[in-house]
Amino acid sequence: MRQFLIGNQAFDDSSPEFLPQLERAYEQKLRPLCPCRQPPVPMYIARMDGQFLIKRMPLSGRDHDPGCPSYEPPYELSGLGPLIGNAIQIDAATGAAVLKLDFSLSKRGNRSASASSSEPSETVRNDPKKLSLKAMLHYLWETGxxxxWTALWAGRRGWGRVRSSLLNAARQMIVRGGPLSDILFVPEVFHQEDKEGISARRAAMLAGAQLTGPGPRKLMMTVGEVKEFSSARDGQKMLVRHLPFPFMLDEGAWKRLNARYETELELWRSNEGFHLIVIATFGISGAGIASVEEVALMVVNENWIPFETIHEQRLLERLSSLKRRSVKGLRFDLSRDQPIASVTLPEAKPAPIAMFIVPTKADEDYDVALNEMIAARAEMTPWIWRVADGEMPRLP
Known part of the structure; x- marks a missing residue:
């Protein structure tokens, strides 16, 4: 049982009047408050799959008490830390995240498509002032x-739930002066009985990406699960699940995608239980062809949790059967030679746990940065797996 403050009243989330009150509060745009701390922490109401849920505000997880289900580990333990206050700025009045992007949402001329870098160190673009396309995907995943993960959710997270989470997260984000949700296209799960309704909603959403005349062409953003890549006359077709049409990639973009996301593609192809997530900016030509402008990839496991290496996946697999909540840390735009907390266990007692995986190629600078990160968060207990030393240590 959990309690929330709505208006001037306190409600238990198990009480019969809670859900009707939540629906009324959603319609009136009231913010529920979590009383885990004083003053109470503001939250918001999301509508997912026809249900009303209370969610934490962007970047507010650290404001909750560590014993609260809405508590989130410090963002300094991941690649999110350098972006806060720079590429990501929170509007104090609305709670929305105002984002500065390092990629374009319009196109002039016939510039060829590009693959967003998976390794910022290649071009020294570890710039906290703007979000790359890959970092945009990570922020959507984290905010959603x-x-x-907890074992209690087993069998309850499919693409429909992922889609709802992404769209709700996008409604809390502002880009170019408007909600990200206005330009973010996430395919609906296809159901034969609702074929015409899905087609109509898809056409209405994609109207914003249609070529309408001379001048710069507006682009939209899509997030989806890659079904397969296949050859086309001049490049590749990227098939996304639940869509009846492909996205086109020219040959140059396809070669760059394979070079920059070699690890992600290798991991995806190694196990049919893994999913490959794509984020891309795209436009639709006068002929109705959807073409990618910039693209980035991320591999996730069967529970839709992102991972970078097979060692991370092994740790996630071990943690997946636990009833305690685990939180995967994401790299955003940090290079791979910088440490992050791979996973945190916020509900561990007597203190939250930060889990680090040190790669075999880690050098002295990596160890110095890791030790500094651990020292800066003395309230968290570190767990370290040095891959070069052998098998995974015993879980805490």
């Missing part, structure tokens, strides 16, 4: 709470 798709980095979190």
């Amino acid at each position: 709470e798709l980095t979190e």
Whole structure:
């Protein structure tokens, strides 16, 4: 049982009047408050799959008490830390995250498509002032709470739930002066009995990406699960699940995608239980062809939790059967030679646990940065797996 403050009243989330009150509060745009601390922490109401749920505000997880289900580990333990206050700025009045982007949402001329870098160190673009396309995907995943897992959710997270989480997260984000949700296209799960309704909603959403005349062409953003890549006359077709049409990639973009996301593609192809997530900016030509402008990839496991290496996946697999909540840390735009907390266990007692995986190629600078990160968060207990030393240590 959990209690929330709505208006001037306190409600238990198990009481019969809670859900009707939540629906009324959603319609009146009231913010529920979590009383885990004083003053209470503001939250918001999301509508997912026809249900009303209370969610934490962007970047507010650290404001909750560590014993509260809405508590989130410090963002300094991941690649999110350098972006806060720079590429990501929170509007104090609305709670919305105002984002500065390092990629374009319009196109002039016939510039060829590009693959967003998976390794910022290649071009020294580890710039905290703007979000890359890959970092945009990570922020959507984290804000949508798709980095979190507990065994109690087994069998309950499919693409429909992922989609709802992403769209709700996008409604809390502002880009170019408007809600990200206005330009973010996430395919609906296809159901034969609702074929015409899905087609109509898809056409209405994609109207914003249609070529309408001379001048710069507006682009939209899509997030989806890659079904397969296949050859086309001049490049590749990227098939996304639940869509009846492909996205086109020219040959140059396809070669760059394979070079920059070699690890992600290798991991995806190694196990049919893994999913490959794509984020891309795209436009639709006068002929109705959807073409990618910039693209980035991320591999996730069967529970839709992102991972970078097979060692991370092994740790996630071990943690997946636990009833305690785990939270996957994401790299955003940090290079791979910088440490992050791979996973945190916020509900561990007597203190939250930060889990680090040290790669075999880690050098002295990596160890110095890791020790500094651990020292800066003395309230968290570190767990370290040095891959070069052998098998995974015993879980805490």
